[in-house]
Amino acid sequence: MRTNSQIAAWPATALKHATLIAFAGIALLPLYFMLVSAFKTREEFLGNTFGPPMAPVLSTLAQSFAGGDLFRWVVNSVAVTSASVLLSTALAALAAYPIALMKWRAGPYVLGALIALMVIPPIVLVIPLFQIAAGLRQLNTYQTVIVIYTGLLLPFSTFLLASFFKTISPSLIEAARMDGAGSWRIFRSILLPLSGPALATVVTVQALWVWNELLIAVVFLQSEHLRTLMVGLTVYNSRYRIDVPMVMAGMLWGTLPMLLLYLFGQRFFIRGLTAGGVKG
Structure with missing residues (x-):
């Protein structure tokens, strides 16, 4: 039986739930549109734009991948994202260890500098980075983009890992x-096994950012065969602007790798939370 206080609080609770559902619906609406459109033909899309497909087809997904460009863009993005995330995570873990756990007087100042670097928008660094890359004749190379991504990811990654390392007994x-x-030995045998959740979080956040990044990829990878997925999808949208299901199918292919990473990360979170500890 409900008490009077519970009955009085029911309207506020119902309003809160309705608000959350409304915001969730707004957030999921683009995903719904992408999913239903990718399984439609162009003719069905023109007659049934927002409704679910009456006769779902896989031909649109197959045609979007048949040209070969989309597959190459995905491979390019996987290579750049993997290299950037692995390098940044390794360097961040090595930097976070002395900052958090070793008696290093400069540690707090370095951590403060990293926090300050986190607030600098990457767009203000594009012009000086472009001039440096041009002076070194390193434009249109994956190495340049990987180094830039690694440098941009390091402040956040180091700060997060240092904060986590400080919680270890x-x-x-x-x-x-x-x-x-x-x-x-302490770093390899104690800190890393206990830092599974933090490392998984860092990898997931970094991968999502690099995978979706557009500005640096456009500026520093101008050759057609070096395009990453986000740059390629911009061209894809221009090429198939009239064929919306084809564009949505390309977007869906671009979403799948990050979805798989998220599903794998979920399992990693659980293993990381239960793997570390002191056994008596």
Whole structure:
């Protein structure tokens, strides 16, 4: 039986739930439009724009991939994203260790500088970075883009990992030192196994940002065969502007890799939360 206070609070609770549902519907509307359009023919889309497909087809998805450009763009994005995320995560973990757990006087100042760097928008760095890359004759190379992405990702990644490392019990570190473990052994055998959730979070956030980044890829990868997926989809939209289902099918292909990464990350979160600990 409900109490009087619960009955009085029911309208506010119902309004809160309705608001959340409304915002969720607004957020999911573009995804719904992409999904239903990708399984329609152009003729059905013109007659049934927003409704679900009456006769779902896979031909639109197959045709969007048949040209070969979309597959190459996906491969390019996978290569750039993987290299940037792996390099940035490794460097961030190595930098976060002395900042968080070693007696380093400059650690707090370095951490403060990283926080300051996080507020600088990447767009203000494009022109000086372009001039540096042009002076070094490194335009239209994946190496340049990977280095730029790594540098932009490092402040956030280092800050997040340093914050997580500080939550690890100092007694674990001291016990390992008493057993004769050096700094590298502590980092490799204690910190990394216990940091599964933080590392998975860093990798997922970084991959999403690099995968969806457009400005740097447009400026520094101007050759057609070097295009990443976001740049390619911009061209794809111009090429098939009239054929909306074809564009939505291309968008769906571009979404699948990040969806798979998210599903894998969910399992990693659970394993990371249960893998670390002190066994008695």
